[in-house]
Amino acid sequence: MAARFTGGRQLRVLDVGAARGSQALRLARAGHKVTGVESDSALLSAARSALAAEPEDIRRRVRLLEEDGRETGAHFLPGTFDVVLCHDALMHVAEPDPLLAGLARVLATGGLLSILIRNADARAMGPAAAGDWTAALAALGPPEAAEAPETPELQGGAGPRGRPLRADRPATLRTTLSGIGAPLHAWYGVGLFTEVTGKAVPPVAGAEFERIMAAEERAGRADPYRAVAPLLHLCGVRD
Template sequence: MARQLDEQIAARFPVGRRLRVLDVGMGQGTQALRLARLGHQVTGVEQDAELVDAAREALAEQPEGIRERVRLVQGDGRDTGVHFLPGSFDVVLCHGVLMYVEEPDALVAGLARMLAPGGLLSLLVRNGDALAMRPGLSGDWAGALAAFETTACLPHARMDSNGGTPARLGPDVRADRLAALTAMLAGLGAPLHAWYGVQVFTDTAADDAPVPPDLETLLAAEERAGRTDPYRTVAALLHLCGVRG
């Protein structure tokens, strides 16, 4: 996902430009710190106090120059209009958040308003068109059949969307369909510019699976599949990139 994001940033902005980045639902701050290390000014928003504390601890270990480029805010991503002015950011990230929001329209609309003209909106969502894949590949035929009729996700472990520790999805987690999000982004003035699949081959990996020795080859295979049809259409997650008109 980080490689996909970097590709889209490089396509939208001049090399060396320091961008204003808003990371809503930053988790432990992995992406926020990564982008700050690349020279960008990053504001991270997270509702969970424990995750904010973890992000602060990670930030404290960084050199002063990086610490100065990061601002951490504890709050709900739906309150962006309270904290920030419209058009304040060049890039807005919302990774692994919409799956916990029952009605995502208002949240996404608020995020789109935060973008300056030409700004990039990066969303990572559970793929509602591929929910039958995990139970089907695991031999849970009843679960696979049930998944065709819903966008509610079955509980299972997942890797924190910003690169942190695994977290367990609860019964209230939901998924989004590509067509619905495409229409939503178009209606908000930030039409879909590119989209990728994430976790095409690795969604069924055990929670405690060790890092394989051929990790770089695994990542190369995932990255290739994530941009190639038909593989990306059955990925566990979708990475959508909209551009503000």
């Protein structure tokens, strides 16, 4: 966002899957106007509590709605937002294309569609890093198969409520983004070193934290590292 939108203008941001609101609040503190949508009532309640603790000028810049991100077309006009974030929603839906098409529709020309996906091309990396070779082999599929199975269970594992999480191939998402008028502009690997096993990383601070972030940032922008990151950050631009 900072690289694409210069000059300090206030951006209209839609945050789909806002969860507890940390991303929406961070953007509001930076001066942007944010609409956060979240279908989980408990998460939305936590977001509203966090927003209530903010200064009045920040509270005025945030609107939180309890709704499904797939219904954006029913609630917002085309071109309503400069930036649409979908960082914790795509992995929870069975079919991503309708959701993404709806998000692109409410994006202004030249606007940024930012999505986070589980990387189906790297689904064997986590089990292997954790030493679970049975799961790693299952994720890779039969030796003679050109591609591993497409089941969400093999791709993404289980979510916090035990539901299967989907994963996507970046090549497929590239095609989807072009088809909905928001072709891929840039992409990055996320959590290459800290998320690959799926286990919690002990909290760190200070210089050690900065070194970890520097390593993640550099690897997430560079080939071949980013291609095997467990999460991918894809940015499309509305044409």
